[in-house]
Amino acid sequence: MSVTIQVTFDAHDPAALGEFWAFALGYDKDAPPAGFPTWEDALDHFGVPQDERNNAFAVHDPDGVGPRLFFQRVPEPKVAKNRVHLDLRAAPGLEGDDRMHALEARAGELVGRGATRVRLVPPDALNKGFIVMHDPEGNEFCLD
Structure with a gap:
């Protein structure tokens, strides 16, 4: 049985990098959780502090064919060539x-x-x- 995959990127600015890849691939940003019209509303409800609101970002293939891309904030810079691209x-x-x-x-x-x-x-x-x-x-x- 096969499994689906998600590709995860470490990033300094998850939202900006996610927006770039959404454009590059023709992907859509993930929608906020059910019951919330915007991510800001959801994050307000969950009590996420302003300085933590760009800790993660995700985009997906609107056709459901390609993998979801997830961007997570990390403190360290990229220092070497990717082993996968x-x-x-x-x-x-x-x-x-x-x-x-x-x-x-x-x-x-x-x-x-x-x-x-x-x-x-x-x-x-x-x-x-x-x-x-x-x-x-x-x-x-x-x-x-």
């Missing part, structure tokens, strides 16, 4: 110049939202080409 399949079915133009366009959109472009890996005999990037907190990902 996400590949955003930004040019499905495209090859050659069409593929690279689509990847470049998506990279530009994500840079506009706080990502950093690291390097282009051009197409060759072994791959179709991709772009290595960092999210706003330095986590590596690829546009593939």
Whole structure:
């Protein structure tokens, strides 16, 4: 039997990083608990202090296909390369110049939202080409 997964990110600003990934993936922010019109109302009701209200943030695939992403506040900075990273399949079915133009366009959109472009890996005999990037907190990902 298979299980579903959630991908968890350590972050300094969970809400900002979650908003970036919601945009990057076309995900939705998780709704507040039942009975509360907003997260602020829920957090007020639960007595969560203002300085703890950005301790966690979550987004999900509105189609129910991809994993939920959870962002949790941590005090320490990121210090090393990710051992696991996400590949955003930004040019499905495209090859050659069409593929690279689509990847470049998506990279530009994500840079506009706080990502950093690291390097282009051009197409060759072994791959179709991709772009290595960092999210706003330095986590590596690829546009593939």
